[in-house]
Structure formats: structure tokens, C-alpha cells
Amino acid sequence: MAEKRILIVDDAIFQSEILAEVFGNQFGEKLDVDVAKDFKSVQQLFLNNDYDLILTDYLLGSVGTGVELKEKVDAEIDSDADWVLMSALDVDSLWENHRDAGFKGFVHKSDYVEICQKVGLILFP
Amino acid sequence: MSKNEFPSVFNKLKINALVVDEMELNRDLAKKMLEDFGCTVTEADSGEQAYELYFQNAFDVVFMDLQMPGKTGDQVVSDIKKQLANHALFIALSANLMESETDRFIELGFDDFVSKPVTYDKLKDCLSKWYDFDGLNNSNSDFLEGDGFLIDYHKLSQNVSLMGGEKVFIKFIDKFLQENRIIWELLEAAFHAEDREALLSNIHKLSGISTSMCADGYYELLNAVYQTLKQKGEISEEEMKMLHTSSYQLEDDFEKLKLSWQRKGF
Numbered sequence: 001m002a003e004k005r006i007l008i009v010d011d012a013i014f015q016s017e018i019l020a021e022v023f024g025n026q027f028g029e030k031l032d033v034d035v036a037k038d039f040k041s042v043q044q045l046f047l048n049n050d051y052d053l054i055l056t057d058y059l060l061g062s063v064g065t066g067v068e069l070k071e072k073v074d075a076e077i078d079s080d081a082d083w084v085l086m087s088a089l090d091v092d093s094l095w096e097n098h099r100d101a102g103f104k105g106f107v108h109k110s111d112y113v114e115i116c117q118k119v120g121l122i123l124f125p
Numbered sequence: 126m127s128k129n130e131f132p133s134v135f136n137k138l139k140i141n142a143l144v145v146d147e148m149e150l151n152r153d154l155a156k157k158m159l160e161d162f163g164c165t166v167t168e169a170d171s172g173e174q175a176y177e178l179y180f181q182n183a184f185d186v187v188f189m190d191l192q193m194p195g196k197t198g199d200q201v202v203s204d205i206k207k208q209l210a211n212h213a214l215f216i217a218l219s220a221n222l223m224e225s226e227t228d229r230f231i232e233l234g235f236d237d238f239v240s241k242p243v244t245y246d247k248l249k250d251c252l253s254k255w256y257d258f259d260g261l262n263n264s265n266s267d268f269l270e271g272d273g274f275l276i277d278y279h280k281l282s283q284n285v286s287l288m289g290g291e292k293v294f295i296k297f298i299d300k301f302l303q304e305n306r307i308i309w310e311l312l313e314a315a316f317h318a319e320d321r322e323a324l325l326s327n328i329h330k331l332s333g334i335s336t337s338m339c340a341d342g343y344y345e346l347l348n349a350v351y352q353t354l355k356q357k358g359e360i361s362e363e364e365m366k367m368l369h370t371s372s373y374q375l376e377d378d379f380e381k382l383k384l385s386w387q388r389k390g391f
Contacts, residue, residue: 015333113154117151121241
């Protein structure tokens with residue numbers, strides 16, 4: 001079993017697969033990675049797993065936003081996981097609008113350097 | 126130290142840099158970015174190792190994490206300065222200092238500061254203060270040869286490196302090309318059916334996969350069309366055509382990139 005476990009939430013599985021590959025290469029066996037595309041699959045995964053970090057996209061298509069997803073998880077699932085919000089949109093504006101929503105970080109979703117460093121700082125300080 | 130005291134040497138690829146951080150990932154990332162600027166990079170995983178390496182090499186610049194177990198970054202800088210009057214440029218790396226706290230890292234003996242997480246732009250901004258160079262133009266990266274505006278080649282190069290290399294990334298290029306074509310078929314069908322919701326949903330899907338592939342120019346076009354569609358409720362034939370042309374161009378750019386890597390034998 002790995003030291004830490006991360007859950008990537010994105011309605012586009014393509015993005016999650018790329019990130020899983022990046023994390024596998026950067027963190028190796030220290031980090032287990034799961035992916036989910038909506039609240040239902042998040043719920044399912046929480047039945048058998050506990051997460052140290054949830055990395056969610058902001059725009060989740062028909063699911064809503066990553067902020068709404070966090071609110072739902074906070075209300076319905078018992079979890080101490082940290083949260084990081086990623087987006088292709090202007091990350092500074094996201095931070096302005098959602099800085100009090102309890103996220104530990106706001107990252108641009110195509111900047112894997114920033115994402116890896118943020119994940120590293122939170123999970124392996 | 127002033128900017129003029131440091132020579133403009135990036136064209137000659139002779140900047141000798143030391144990166145000191147206990148975390149391997151942070152060192153690897155900083156190394157990759159600095160090498161892209163033309164630096165030769167040595168790594169140290171502790172203050173003690175950095176101190177030892179410093180006296181065995183002629184470093185031009187030292188990027189030093191402030192908080193390390195054992196000898197901290199500022200202790201190393203202080204010890205080096207006690208020994209040598211002429212020393213390298215010392216740049217502090219820390220997650221706990223803000224850009225506005227410049228006085229603090231100068232008090233600690235550093236010449237400059239880069240906040241963590243370190244990014245390409247932050248490094249470039251910092252180095253630009255001390256060296257006269259145009260980082261991108263002088264870069265030795267193969268990725269920057271691309272002439273298209275649709276892909277951010279620099280970001281792509283970083284991501285490919287993080288993923289373990291070109292061979293791994295080619296797998297995702299193929300997948301992207303396949304998905305892009307499938308979504309485009311759906312998008313065209315939605316356009317002809319004047320199905321606004323399906324148009325929005327498929328443009329959103331295209332945006333998602335393009336961001337993942339650092340196709341930032343393509344993403345911006347998609348986003349502009351998405352906003353138009355949301356505001357006006359429709360998009361024109363011309364806008365669709367423009368978007369589709371960009372999609373073909375992007376596919377072509379990725380195919381060319383693949384070919385160049387394959388020719389190089391990875």
C-alpha cells in the first residue's frame with residue numbers, strides 16, 4: 001500500500017489518465033491514484049478508500065463545478081481529505097471567487113509542473 | 126549585486142547552476158526548467174552537500190531551499206560568504222515567504238527569491254533580473270521548434286518530461302487525435318441539428334482534452350466560440366469553419382511533433 005492516496009475528479013477521463021501517468025512517474029509507489037468523473041463515482045470509491053487529497057476540475061460538465069462537488073462531499077461523506085481545484089480558466093479569478101471554499105490550492109490544469117509541486121507540498125511536505 | 130555584474134552568457138549555454146532541495150521532485154523540475162534556459166545544473170539534497178559541492182565547482186547561481194533538515198539554506202549561504210568574498214548569485218526558494226517580503230530574504234543573505242511552487246515563468250522572471258537573455262529564443266529545447274500558435278510547446282516539453290518521456294506522450298497524442306475526431310463528428314451533427322446543448326457539451330469536451338495536451342491556442346478559440354454560443358444562442362457557419370480549420374492544423378502539428386520524435390528515435 002502506498003503512503004498516500006489521491007483522487008482525481010474530471011468529467012473528461014482523458015485528462016485524468018494523463019495526470020495519473022504523470023503522478024505515477026513522479027511519485028511512483030508512494031502514491032496511489034484513483035479517478036472519478038462525477039459525484040456518484042466519488043461516493044463509490046469512498047466506500048472502500050480514504051483519500052489524502054482530492055484534485056478536482058472546476059468545470060465538471062453536467063455534474064456542475066468542483067466547488068459544488070466539494071460542498072456535496074463535505075455534506076455527505078466523512079473525509080479529512082485536502083482539496084485542490086484545477087481549471088483551464090483564469091486561476092486567479094477562481095481564487096478570488098472561491099478562496100473561502102476550503103481549497104488548499106488553485107492550479108492551472110495544463111500546468112503539470114505546478115500540479116505536481118502542489119501535490120508534493122501537500123502530501124509529502 | 127547589480128544586473129551588469131552578470132554577463133550575458135545564456136547564448137553560450139555556460140550558466141553553471143546548483144539546485145539545493147531535499148525533495149527530488151522539486152530538484153528534477155527546477156533542473157529541467159533551468160536546462161531549458163541553457164544552464165548546466167548540479168543537484169544537492171541537503172545544505173551540507175551544497176556546501177561541499179560549492180567549493181568543488183564554480184557555480185554562477187545557486188537556487189537554495191530555505192527550509193531543509195540539518196543545515197538550512199541561509200546557514201549555508203552565511204557559511205559560504207564567510208569563506209569567500211566573491212560568490213555566486215544566491216536565490217532563495219521557499220513556500221513560506223511572499224514576494225512582498227523581499228527584505229527578509231535579503232536579510233538572510235540571498236540576492237533574490239523565487240516562491241514555491243517554482244514555475245518556468247517565475248524562474249524566467251527572476252533570471253531576467255540578473256542576466257540579459259531571451260529565455261525562449263535561446264532555449265535548446267527541441268519542443269520549441271514548433272511554429273504553430275495552437276500548442277504551448279514550452280509547457281508541453283515540461284509535461285512530457287514529467288510523464289517520463291516522448292514515448293509515453295505519443296500514446297496520448299494518438300488518443301487525443303482519435304477523441305478529437307470523434308467529438309468533431311458529434312459537434313458537426315449538433316451544429317446541423319441546431320442542438321445548442323449538444324454543441325455546448327461537445328465544445329466543453331474539446332476544451333477539456335485540448336487543455337490536457339497544452340493546446341492552449343486551440344482552447345482559447347474553443348472558449349471564444351463557447352462564450353459566443355452561450356450569449357447569442359448560436360454560432361455561425363464561418364465560426365464553425367474557423368474552428369474546424371484550427372482542429373485540422375492542430376492535428377497536423379501533433380503529427381509533425383510525433384514524426385520528429387520518431388525520427389530522433391526518442
